[in-house]
Amino acid sequence: MTYSNQTTQAIQKLHNLIEVVDQIVIGKKDITRFTLIAMLSSGHVLFEDIPGVGKTLLIKTISKCLEADFSRIQFTPDLIPSDIIGFSVPNLHDEQFEFREGPIFNQIILADEINRTSPRTQAAMLEAMSEKQVTLDGKTHQLPDPFFVLATQNPIDYEGTYPLPEAQLDRFLFQLSLGYPSLEQEVRMLESPEQLSAIEKLKPILSLSDFKALKERVKTIHVHKQLLEYIVSLADATRHHPAIRLGISPRGVQSCLAAARTQALLNEREYVIPQDILSIIKPLFRHRLLFENKLDKEDIDLFIDQLINQTPIPTKIRSEK
CATH class of the missing domain: 3.40.50.300 (P-loop containing nucleotide triphosphate hydrolases)
Known part of the structure; x- marks a missing residue:
């Protein structure tokens, strides 16, 4: 393709x-x-x-x-x-x-x-x-x-x-x-x-x-199953953390997938890589997380960095034909 x-x-x-x-x-x-x-x-x-x-x-x-x-x-x-x-x-x-x-x-x-x-x-x-x-x-x-x-x-x-x-x-x-x-x-x-x-x-x-044609093209960008699992793992980590009252919703997970695909498209790739996900995760997560204690933007970003560091990034992704 x-x-x-x-x-x-x-x-x-x-x-x-x-x-x-x-x-x-x-x-x-x-x-x-x-x-x-x-x-x-x-x-x-x-x-x-x-x-x-x-x-x-x-x-x-x-x-x-x-x-x-x-x-x-x-x-x-x-x-x-x-x-x-x-x-x-x-x-x-x-x-x-x-x-x-x-x-x-x-x-x-x-x-x-x-x-x-x-x-x-x-x-x-x-x-x-x-x-x-x-x-x-x-x-x-x-x-x-x-x-x-x-x-x-x-x-x-x-x-x-x-x-x-x-x-x-x-x-x-x-x-x-x-x-x-x-x-x-x-x-x-x-x-x-x-x-x-x-x-x-x-x-x-x-x-x-x-x-509109590019919007439709975004939907065809290939995403390996391990990356789908990675997106879900990042979201799931927010749902069980003691510092978070409200974690990432299923709608947020779907938005993450769509944004990662679009990032790949703008980079003229037909498939998503981990960096596509990581590059959009902060502006996508920040406003969706409701913390037990109020945090400023810098602290929220540090918290998201910790989640990323604690969630293994897929490194060996085989091409699915």
Whole structure:
């Protein structure tokens, strides 16, 4: 099994997309790559950061490069579910109710400051993120294909924030953080002040049809049974650890497999290796682990490193033909 020329060209366009985004969102190539991995894995991304580091800029730029329908929803304390999913209005001609679509009916949703709204409104996002549909007045409405939620949230200790429920956190494939730029990166930003106008000038790099084709190609990436067992072993270790109240769910295991396959695809391999798994494990595990005692990001990463060190990595994987 080898890649077709069309697949190879599409992968190269993805790498070009990462370079283009780096010209606008400077110094965040790894974050752009992780975001694309999540999207190709049919997953959503949660960005947790302080305000002003470029989360919204990153999401807008990726949307423009993919020529995808884009909608921004600003989450506020007074937001209600109908503001997101839509509402029914009476049709005066036939005395029937007519559904008016809300902003969630787009391919890429920027859910800005998602943790500033109430739990009731958060619940309206669960069905959309999991089933890619919404239900109103007993009727189900399918969302566009593809459909991605790229959400931002402020640190939970900020004023006016609500903690996201565990069920919703589990529906985000990755939790990412841009962080402050380095001194060199920030100087580059000052040398390129026209970032917003640069987005308007962007032309699509990868068509949605090519993007969908790559999503289907991800599913064909070969994964040896020993690596499947390795993924499950890593997750299982979190379920029985005394320091953890809530470990990795089966949904998290499935997300890990999909992300590892996508990582292999971007590396132009037709099979997964252990490094593909290890490279995505931290942003995939961090937000899903609920500890008995509160830990900061650095401590969580150290904990995940310990789990990795204690779980044997398959070293002799025979090719299955």
